[in-house]
Amino acid sequence: xxxxxxxxxxxxxxxxxxxxxxxxxxxxxxxxxxxxxxxxxxxxxxxxxxxxxxxxxxxxxxxxxxxxxxxxxxxxxxxxxxxxxxxxxxxxxxxxxxxxxxxxxxxxxxxxxxxxxxxxxxxxxxxxxxxxxxxxxxxxxxxxxxxxxxxxxxxxxxxxxxxxxxxxxxxxxxxxxxxxxxxxxxxxxxxxxxxxxxxxxxxxxxxxxxxxxxxxxxxxxxxxxxxxxxxxxxxxxxxxxxxxxxxxxxxxxxxxxxxxxxxxxxx
Numbered sequence: 001x002x003x004x005x006x007x008x009x010x011x012x013x014x015x016x017x018x019x020x021x022x023x024x025x026x027x028x029x030x031x032x033x034x035x036x037x038x039x040x041x042x043x044x045x046x047x048x049x050x051x052x053x054x055x056x057x058x059x060x061x062x063x064x065x066x067x068x069x070x071x072x073x074x075x076x077x078x079x080x081x082x083x084x085x086x087x088x089x090x091x092x093x094x095x096x097x098x099x100x101x102x103x104x105x106x107x108x109x110x111x112x113x114x115x116x117x118x119x120x121x122x123x124x125x126x127x128x129x130x131x132x133x134x135x136x137x138x139x140x141x142x143x144x145x146x147x148x149x150x151x152x153x154x155x156x157x158x159x160x161x162x163x164x165x166x167x168x169x170x171x172x173x174x175x176x177x178x179x180x181x182x183x184x185x186x187x188x189x190x191x192x193x194x195x196x197x198x199x200x201x202x203x204x205x206x207x208x209x210x211x212x213x214x215x216x217x218x219x220x221x222x223x224x225x226x227x228x229x230x231x232x233x234x235x236x237x238x239x240x241x242x243x244x245x246x247x248x249x250x251x252x253x254x255x256x257x258x259x260x261x262x263x264x265x266x267x
Contacts, residue, residue, distance in 0.1 A: 003179075003181065003215075003216065003219065003263065003265070004258055006213060006215070006216035007216055007219065007220055007223075007254060007257055007258065008254050008258075009211065009213065009216065010207045010210065010211040010213055010216045010217055010220050011207075011220065011253065011254035011257070012254070013210040013211040014040065014041050014042065014206065014207055014210040014211070015041060017061075017210045018041065018042060018043050019042040019043065019061040019062060019206060019209030019210040020042070020043045020044075020045060020059065020060045020061050020209065021037055021042050021043065021044050021045070021060060021061065021062050021063075021064060021202065021205045021206055021209050022045050022047065022053075022056055022057045022060040022062070022063045022064070022081065023044060023045065023046045023047075023063075023064045023066070023202065023205075024046075024047070024048045024053070024063075024064075024065055024066070024074055024077055024078050024081060025046060025048075025064060025065075025066035025068070025095075025198065025202075026066045026067075026068030026069045026095075026097060026195070026198050027068075027069045028068060028069060028194060028195065028198075029066075029068065029194060029195030029198040029199065030046055032195045032198070032199055032242070032246070033046075033064075033066075033195070033198055033199055033201075033202040034046060034202075035246050036199045036202055036203055036206075036225075036246060036249050037202050037203070037205070037206050039246050039247075039249040039250035039252075040203055040206050040207075040224060040249055040250075040252065041206070042061075042205075042206035042209060042210065044202070045060065048073075048074050048077045048078075049077070050073065050076060050077045050080065053077045053080050053081040053084075054080055054081065054084045056081070057081045057084050057085050057088075057090060058084060058088060058090075060090060060209070061090065061209030061210065062090060062091050062092070062093065062205045062206070062208045062209030063081055063082065063085045063090055063091070063092045063093070063205070064092075064093045064095065064201055064202055064204075064205040065078045065081075065082060065092065065093065065094050065095065065112065065116075066095040066097060066198055066201060067095070067096055067097050067098075067099070067105060067108055067109065067112075068095070068097035068098065068198060070105070070108060075108045075111065075112070078112060078116075079111065079112065079115050079116070082112065082115060082116035083115060083116065085116075086116060086117050091119035091120075091205075091208045091209065091212050091214065092116055092117070092118050092119055093118065093119065093120045093121075093122065093201055093204050093205045093208060094109075094112065094113075094116075094118045094120070094121045094122075095121075095122055095123065095197065095198060095201040096109045096121065096123050096127045096130075096131060097123075097127070097197070097198070098127070099123070099127050099130045099131060100126055100127065100129075100130035106130065109131065113131070113161070117162070117163070118161070118163045119163055119164065119208055119212075119214040119217075120163060120164045120165075120166060120204055120208065120214050120217065120218045121161070121163060121164070121165055121166070122166040122167075122168065122197070122200060122201045122204060122218065122221075122222075123166075123167065123168070123197075124167065124168055124169055124197065125150060125153075125167055125169050128150075128153060128154065128157065128165060128167050129153060131157065132153055132156070132157045132160075134153070150167045150169065150171070150173045151173050151175070151180050151182065151266045153165075153167070154166070154167050154173045154174070154175040154180060155175045155177060155180050158175045158176055158177035159177040162177070163214065164176045164214040164215050164218050166204070166218040166222060168197055168200060168222060170186070171183070171184050172184075172185075172186070172222050172226065173266075174215060174218045174219050174222065175215075175266075176214065176215040179215065179265065180265070180266040181219060181263055181264065181265055181266060182263070182264050182266055183219065183222055183223060183226065183261070183262065183263050184262040184263075184264075185223060185226035185227050185229075185230060185260065185261060185262050186225075186226040186229055186230065187226075187229040187230050187232075187234070189229060189232070189234050189238070189241055190225070190226070190229040192238055193238055193241060193242055193245070196225060196229070196245075199225060200221055200222055200225045201221070202221075203220075203221035203222075203224050203225055203249075204217055204218050204220075204221030204222070205221075206221070207220045207221055219263070220257065223257050223261050223263070224249060224252050224257065225249070227248075227252070227256065227257065227260050227261065228245050228248035228249045228252060229245060229248075230260070231248045232244035232245040232247070232248050
């Protein structure tokens, strides 16, 4: 099945299954993440209380872990939820926000990766290079890395970890260790709004919760955000753009994706 057919499948599945997506996530962007999940047709739950995460994840269809504002308590909750998700066959997405910025973040992601099997890891180039053990330049949570070798890094790391690696940037890359795709949609306005990466991870989780097809879900989530960014109103300023972005996501469907996507297989 080619990637276009897989995209049709994951969109179609999400239309018929209102997947419940458990988040332990970033309090800066949590509201927008919840809204894009609703906009695409899934249902969000944001719960990080240690005493309930096992029960909560057990009734959900996917788990999204985002370390953007993590602390010792929430990392413990992530570990607990992730282990239960793995035991029950529930797919897990990792968003390693700013992993290279501090030793706490590096150590926390190392703990998560040691204890949990992930279906998709999505980050910017600096975050993915850090996870791959490569030197990376960043400014807080923003990447300062060149992206020309992204396909090789994604492919190699995907093979090593046994999960889909998605690198978002000027050109987005998604690889399952066998097939790699370049996605060339998007708009510079997406870099001027807090949380578009976090929202992309939540969209990936939404598709993954409905279909459990990791590569197609990663591509569908990224394309949904990128194409919505192209279509959203940028004429009035970033506040209007934010609202319009969610509007465009709520209107997104597979025909829009297939018609507007700039996707190519990397040989």
